[in-house]
Structure formats: C-alpha cells, structure tokens
Amino acid sequence: MQRIIDTLYLLIPLALAAFLMVAPLNAAPVASLKEIATVEGVRYNQLIGYGLVVGLDGTGDGSRTGFTNQSLTNMLSRMGISAHPDDINVDNVAAVMVTAMLPPFASPGARIDITVSSMGNADSLQGGTLLLTPLKAPNGDVYAVAQGQVSLGGSADAAHATAGRIVNGAIVERSIPFSLEGRSSITLLLKNADFIAANNAQDAINNQYGEEIAHARSSGVIEVIVPENLRNNIPRFIAQLETIPVQLSNSGKIIVNERTGTIVVGSDIRLSTVAVSHGNLTVRIEPQFNEEGEVVEPGRNDRVALFENGISIGNVVDALNRMGMTAEDMIAILQAMKQAGALSGDLEFI
Structure with a gap:
C-alpha cells in the first residue's frame, strides 16, 4: 500500500455507512499568529x-x-x-x-x-x-x-x-480599565497550549525582527519585548505580530463523535503490529506481499485486512472504508487498537 503523509482525514458516515475524505496535504499546516494566539488582557468580558x-x-x-x-x-x-x-x-x-x-x-x-x-x-x-x-x-x-x-x-x-x-x-456606560500605553512588553497566550507551536512562534517572531525579542515561557505563554521604535505605537506592533506565519505541528489525535459517527484523524498517528477481530472481519497490522513484492490491498468483499507495520491510521481507515465498514465498526476497531497499545496517537471522544 502506498504510504501517504496525510495531514487530515475527515470522515462522515453516509447513508451506507461510507466516509467522505478530505484531500491530504504534504506539509505541516501554517497559520498566522493571530489565529493561534491572543494578547493577554485583550479579551471580551x-x-x-x-x-x-x-x-x-x-x-x-x-x-x-x-x-x-x-x-x-x-x-x-x-x-x-x-x-x-x-x-x-x-x-x-x-x-x-x-x-x-x-x-x-x-x-x-x-x-x-x-x-x-x-x-x-x-x-x-x-x-x-x-x-x-x-x-x-x-x-x-x-x-x-x-x-x-x-x-x-x-x-x-x-x-x-x-x-x-x-x-x-x-x-x-463604562470601560474596562486596561491600557497598552507605556508597556515595554506584551504577553501572548496560545489558544491551544503546545510546546512545538510555542517554540515555532517564538522563532518566527525573532526571525521577523532579527533579534531575540520573543521568549516562550511555557507551552501556552510567550513574552514579547516591544522594540524601542514601536513603544509609542503598540497597536501597530501587535498588528505586525498578528500577520507573522507560524508553522504548526501535525495533529496527533483521533477525535471521535459517537453521536454522529464522525471521526477526525491526525496525520502523525501510526500503527504497530496488532491483530483485531471485530465481527467477521480481522484487521492485522503486518506486511503481506504479492509475487511482485507489492503490498496487497484488501478488496471490498475481503474479510481479512492486512497492512504493513508502521502504516498511517489514515490509510487503514481508507481501506476499511472501501471494504464497506460502518462508522460504528470503525470506532470499535479504533478503540481496540488503542487498548492494545498499537495506536500511537490519543483517542478522544466528544
């Protein structure tokens, strides 16, 4: 089976329990700083x-x-x-x-x-x-x-x-007592705390201004020193910061909504050797080759799904979908793989 680095698969059960897949991307996602962080104190009340x-x-x-x-x-x-x-x-x-x-x-x-x-x-x-x-x-x-x-x-x-x-x-009738005037630094709060995102945001800011003005204090807090030439116009400085592109890490989670049968799969999730039996279907993560040395892909009528060790979960879901698996069956198989310790990412139910 051809290996593909999938940034995201979005699967939604249809009338025949099929799934709709969003096309994969080959690179880590990039977002502007405004999308992933807010300025401490600048918020709704x-x-x-x-x-x-x-x-x-x-x-x-x-x-x-x-x-x-x-x-x-x-x-x-x-x-x-x-x-x-x-x-x-x-x-x-x-x-x-x-x-x-x-x-x-x-x-x-x-x-x-x-x-x-x-x-x-x-x-x-x-x-x-x-x-x-x-x-x-x-x-x-x-x-x-x-x-x-x-x-x-x-x-x-x-x-x-x-x-x-x-x-x-x-x-x-009255305003919230908060002002940006006279500040020598501002604090950015990441909307989703993540050490990789915090480090990448810090590097992106420092590269933009050519000096070490940003310092990640934790996975969710970045302190930024306001340059001398912008301390009289901090709103302009914040506007500049918000446009800086930041490379994010690929998702390492599988999000499952049992009520709707929706499954969202991150690209960094891999499977190790495991065998899962569900109903009349067996899913085995181990290599199987044909006479030409190519990995054999399961057909729609096959009841044994064989995959090579280390394959991405997105490829497995794609193949099981082609075999006519329902959303409920897919969720049960993912749970069994996680419990067996063969699923590298986090399985989260919402």
Missing part, C-alpha cells in the same frame, strides 16, 4: 442582567411565575405606582435574563448586541420590548444598560421563540 419584556400578545409568564409579578410590582413601586402582586396580570410580561459580551477597549457610548432569554413560563417573546436593564460584570459593577425591541430572527413560529436578540441593544 461577559455581562449579565435581569429584566422584563413587556408588550407580549398573551404569551408571557402568566400567574404561574410569581417572581414576574413581584418584579413588575417593584418596578411600578419605583415609579410611584402602588400595586399588589395579586392584582397584576402578567400574561403580556416575561421575566428574562439578558446577556452580552463587552469587547476589549469598548468606550462609554459604544453599542453592543444583547441576547434576551426567557426564564419563566413565557411561550414566546415575539413582539416584546425589553425594559431598561443594567448589565453587570461578575464583580457587580454595571458596565452597560440594555433596552429595545426583541427580535427572534424570523417569524412568530421561530423554533426558539423564548430567546431573541437586540442588535445594538445595549449602551456601554
């Missing part, structure tokens, strides 16, 4: 708030949700209107949780999108209006206020009628 949506057409919480009555009573009380919770009909009102992501460097007056989700017995938020709702960070400080018409992104028959969005529905 989560906000949350509790509010009321009014103006619903009888699809609100109703009398079954007592805290909605209490919330509406408290709101009316703050407006100088005296009312008792038992005297209020909340069929047109829904209690909701409001969530948002505060972007880095967002200034007061900026607008952000919000998500509104029912937390009571409302049937639909269609046509409702969110009343003024403070949005707080985990420390309790208010960073934005939200209000506006809730949109379900479609009609009243939307699949999730109890959750909607308001585009630009919140106004930022």
Whole structure:
C-alpha cells in the first residue's frame, strides 16, 4: 500500500455507512499568529442582567411565575405606582435574563448586541420590548444598560421563540480599565497550549525582527519585548505580530463523535503490529506481499485486512472504508487498537 503523509482525514458516515475524505496535504499546516494566539488582557468580558419584556400578545409568564409579578410590582413601586402582586396580570410580561459580551477597549457610548432569554413560563417573546436593564460584570459593577425591541430572527413560529436578540441593544456606560500605553512588553497566550507551536512562534517572531525579542515561557505563554521604535505605537506592533506565519505541528489525535459517527484523524498517528477481530472481519497490522513484492490491498468483499507495520491510521481507515465498514465498526476497531497499545496517537471522544 502506498504510504501517504496525510495531514487530515475527515470522515462522515453516509447513508451506507461510507466516509467522505478530505484531500491530504504534504506539509505541516501554517497559520498566522493571530489565529493561534491572543494578547493577554485583550479579551471580551461577559455581562449579565435581569429584566422584563413587556408588550407580549398573551404569551408571557402568566400567574404561574410569581417572581414576574413581584418584579413588575417593584418596578411600578419605583415609579410611584402602588400595586399588589395579586392584582397584576402578567400574561403580556416575561421575566428574562439578558446577556452580552463587552469587547476589549469598548468606550462609554459604544453599542453592543444583547441576547434576551426567557426564564419563566413565557411561550414566546415575539413582539416584546425589553425594559431598561443594567448589565453587570461578575464583580457587580454595571458596565452597560440594555433596552429595545426583541427580535427572534424570523417569524412568530421561530423554533426558539423564548430567546431573541437586540442588535445594538445595549449602551456601554463604562470601560474596562486596561491600557497598552507605556508597556515595554506584551504577553501572548496560545489558544491551544503546545510546546512545538510555542517554540515555532517564538522563532518566527525573532526571525521577523532579527533579534531575540520573543521568549516562550511555557507551552501556552510567550513574552514579547516591544522594540524601542514601536513603544509609542503598540497597536501597530501587535498588528505586525498578528500577520507573522507560524508553522504548526501535525495533529496527533483521533477525535471521535459517537453521536454522529464522525471521526477526525491526525496525520502523525501510526500503527504497530496488532491483530483485531471485530465481527467477521480481522484487521492485522503486518506486511503481506504479492509475487511482485507489492503490498496487497484488501478488496471490498475481503474479510481479512492486512497492512504493513508502521502504516498511517489514515490509510487503514481508507481501506476499511472501501471494504464497506460502518462508522460504528470503525470506532470499535479504533478503540481496540488503542487498548492494545498499537495506536500511537490519543483517542478522544466528544
């Protein structure tokens, strides 16, 4: 069997339990630094708030949700209107949780999108209006206020009628106290900690600037010294860093989704000598040659699959696919190979 260095095989079970393969690549993947790392401190911050949506057409919480009555009573009380919770009909009102992501460097007056989700017995938020709702960070400080018409992104028959969005529905009231000014260095955080990626990123940065300004502190942290000529314009320096190409290591994992039967195979995974019997099929990792000295490939009707020692898992999956193996059978065989110690990579289930 011809050996191929496969960067990635993506296999999806079809109607007859076949798999669809993505064409292999011959070289290690390359990504820009922006794709694999972020700047420490430059991140989104989560906000949350509790509010009321009014103006619903009888699809609100109703009398079954007592805290909605209490919330509406408290709101009316703050407006100088005296009312008792038992005297209020909340069929047109829904209690909701409001969530948002505060972007880095967002200034007061900026607008952000919000998500509104029912937390009571409302049937639909269609046509409702969110009343003024403070949005707080985990420390309790208010960073934005939200209000506006809730949109379900479609009609009243939307699949999730109890959750909607308001585009630009919140106004930022205060910014996160973070600044890049005056920094002599910045810290890069790899999205997926990996020593090879960290080392390659360090070398790529140093080669770009011709000096040792980057130092990998761990598999996920790289400290970069800001050059003297760019310390007055750190955003420009970060923009330059983000475009630097970094060579990544090939994947050494097999990702299996048992619910969908999807299997993703990395290219660095090899198989050592093993024999696995599954149903009426036997998979053996050992060489078999024909009279011309070529490795014999299994046919679709063969029930013994023979492969040479050290072959890539991608080639094995390809051959088993041609033999008509189902996704469930393929997963079972991979598990058996891993348990036997013949599979070099990590088998991860999601």
